[in-house]
Amino acid sequence: xxDLSSNxxxxxxxxxxxxxxxxxxxxLAGRVLQDMGLPQTGLEGLQEAVSLGQLQxxxxxxRRLIGDDWHLQVIHRLNLFAHGSLGMAAATSCNMDAAIxxxxxFITVRAPxxxxxxxxxxxxxxxxxxxxxxxxxxxxxxxxxxxxxxQSLLEQVHGAPLYxxxxxxxxxxxxxxxxxxxxxxxxxxFAATEHSIVMPQSWLERSSPMHELAMHQAALSRVEAExxxxxxxxxxxxxxxxxxxxxxxxxxxxxxxxxxxxxxPRTLIRRLKREGSSYQQVLQQVRKQxxxxxxxxxxxxxxxxxxxxxxxxxxxxxxxxAQWVGQSPGAYRKGLRRK
Numbered sequence: 397x398x399d400l401s402s403n404x405x406x407x408x409x410x411x412x413x414x415x416x417x418x419x420x421x422x423x424l425a426g427r428v429l430q431d432m433g434l435p436q437t438g439l440e441g442l443q444e445a446v447s448l449g450q451l452q453x454x455x456x457x458x459r460r461l462i463g464d465d466w467h468l469q470v471i472h473r474l475n476l477f478a479h480g481s482l483g484m485a486a487a488t489s490c491n492m493d494a495a496i497x498x499x500x501x502f503i504t505v506r507a508p509x510x511x512x513x514x515x516x517x518x519x520x521x522x523x524x525x526x527x528x529x530x531x532x533x534x535x536x537x538x539x540x541x542x543x544x545x546x547q548s549l550l551e552q553v554h555g556a557p558l559y560x561x562x563x564x565x566x567x568x569x570x571x572x573x574x575x576x577x578x579x580x581x582x583x584x585x586f587a588a589t590e591h592s593i594v595m596p597q598s599w600l601e602r603s604s605p606m607h608e609l610a611m612h613q614a615a616l617s618r619v620e621a622e623x624x625x626x627x628x629x630x631x632x633x634x635x636x637x638x639x640x641x642x643x644x645x646x647x648x649x650x651x652x653x654x655x656x657x658x659x660x661p662r663t664l665i666r667r668l669k670r671e672g673s674s675y676q677q678v679l680q681q682v683r684k685q686x687x688x689x690x691x692x693x694x695x696x697x698x699x700x701x702x703x704x705x706x707x708x709x710x711x712x713x714x715x716x717x718a719q720w721v722g723q724s725p726g727a728y729r730k731g732l733r734r735k
Contacts (some may be wrong), residue, residue, distance in 0.1 A: 408508055410446045411540060412474060413454060417474045419621040424461055431457040433645045446677070448509070454536050467537045468579055468705075471544055476552065479545060481622060482506050484615035486550040490607045494602040496523060496554045499546065499643060504634065505622045507542045509535070513685055516597055516692030518732060525591040533567045538564075539591060544579055546593060555605040557581040561595040563732035566589035597692075633678060640682040646704030647729065650675040690730050698725045 401668050416426040430659045458466040476483050482498070488496035500512045511561065513524040522544055529535050543563060544724075550559055561582035569586040570576070577584050623638075626702075639653045653675070654664040668674050683705050690701040702713035702725075717725045 404655060408445060408451055409478065409506060410444060410451075411505055411506060412478065413446065413451065413457070415478050416458075416467075416470050419470050424537055428457045429460075430729070444509050451538070452531070452534070455535075459537075460610070462571075463574045464570065464695060467541050468572065468575045471541060471579060474541070474545055474548075476549070476653075478504060480548065481618035483549055485612060485619045486549045487604075487606045488608050488612035488615060489604055490612075491601055491604055492521075492550065492553050492595075495550065495599075498619070498632060499523075499549070501638060502544075502623055503519045504617045505626060507538075507545075508626070509538065510542055515685070515688045520595050521595050521597045521600055523593045523595075525593070527591065536565075536567060536570065536591055540576065543591065543593060547581060548595070550595075551581070552606050553604040554602070558595060561593060564590065564592045566591050592659050630670055632664065633673040636664075636668065636675060636678045637682060640679060647679070678715070680720075687717055687720070687725070691725055692732060698729070701725065 417428060420428070426627060432446070432453050434450075462469065470542045479486075481625055482502050485502070486495045489498055494671055496512075496514055496667060498565045501508060502513055502654060509529045511526040511528055513526060515522050515524070523546070524635075525539065525546070527535060527539060530642065543565075547561070547563065550561075558581045562585060563580050563582060564585040567586065573584075573586075636653055639648055639656060650664060654661040657664065659667075667676070668678075686705055687701060690696055690704060691698070698714075699710045702710040705713060706718075707713040714724055717723075717728070721728060723731075
C-alpha cells in the first residue's frame with residue numbers, strides 16, 4: 397500500500413466501486429465515471445485499481461447525485477462474493493479468532509486504506525479499524541462500508557447476527573444516523589475515541605458453521621497470492637509489520653524479513669529509512685500491540701509474555717512496556733482485573 401495519508405495518486409482496488417457502479421442506473425454510473433476523468437463507455441474499461449484521488453472524486457459525485465447515505469443504499473450488494481478470496485478465507489475459518497487473524501493480515505487486499513488492530517480488555521475483543529488516509533469524515537462513507545463489511549463477514553463465522561456487539565465511530569452522528577442504525581446489528585456509538593467493533597471475548601473460540609478446511613485453505617492460498625501481487629503498491633513498513641504479525645510465536649529478525657522479500661538487509665534498512673521508519677520502530681509497535689493482547693490472557697505469566705515477544709530478559713520487557721503505557725506489565729494486568 398502506498399502512503400495514502402499524503403498521496404492522492406496512491407492506487408486502491410476498484411472492486412467495491414465496481415460493484416456499486418454496476419448497481420446504479422447507467423446514466424448515473426456514467427456521470428460518476430465522467431467526474432473521475434474516466435471514459436463513460438461502460439464499466440468494462442474500469443481498471444482493477446484507481447487512484448485515491450479518483451475514489452475521493454467518486455464519493456463526492458455519489459453524494460451529490462444520490463445523497464449522503466448513498467453507500468447505505470447499495471451496501472446490501474456487497475455480499476460474501478464481493479469480498480473475494482479475503483471474504484471466503486475469513487468466513488470459512490474454524491472460529492472467530494482465526495477469521496479476525498485473516499482480516500488483520502490481509503484486509504489491505506480489499507481495503508488498503510485501513511489497518512486492523514485487535515486487543516482484549518475486560519472480557520471483550522476490540523477490533524480497532526485505523527484509517528490510514530488521514531481524511532477523517534471526508535472518508536466516512538468508505539470507512540462505514542468497510543466496517544459493515546467486517547460485520548457481515550463476522551456474522552457468517554458467528555452463525556447469527558452480532559446483536560451483542562458494538563460498532564463505534566470516532567466522528568459525530570451523521571444526518572443519516574437512523575439509516576445506519578438499521579444496518580448495524582448491535583449497539584451503534586458515535587463520537588467515540590476510535591473506530592472499532594467490540595464483541596464478547598468468548599466468541600473467539602466458538603466454532604464456525606461455515607468452516608470447511610479444503611475451501612478455507614484454497615481461499616487462503618488465493619488471498620496470500622493477491623497480497624504478494626500487491627507488494628509493489630504496499631509500503632515497505634507495511635510489509636515488515638505484516639511479516640512480524642504473521643509470526644506470533646517467533647519474532648523474525650531483520651535479516652530474515654529481508655531474505656523473505658529477496659533483498660539485502662542494508663537495502664531493507666535503506667527503504668524503511670526512506671519512509672521515515674525502521675525495523676526497530678515497527679517491531680516496538682507490533683510488540684506493544686501483542687503485549688496488550690497477551691497480558692489480557694490470564695493463563696500466561698508476564699515472563700511467558702516477554703518470551704513470546706522475543707525478549708530474552710523479562711526485565712527488558714518490563715522497561716519497554718512501562719515506556720509504552722506508563723506502568724509495569726504487572727500493574728497493567730492488575731488494572732484489568734479490577735475493571
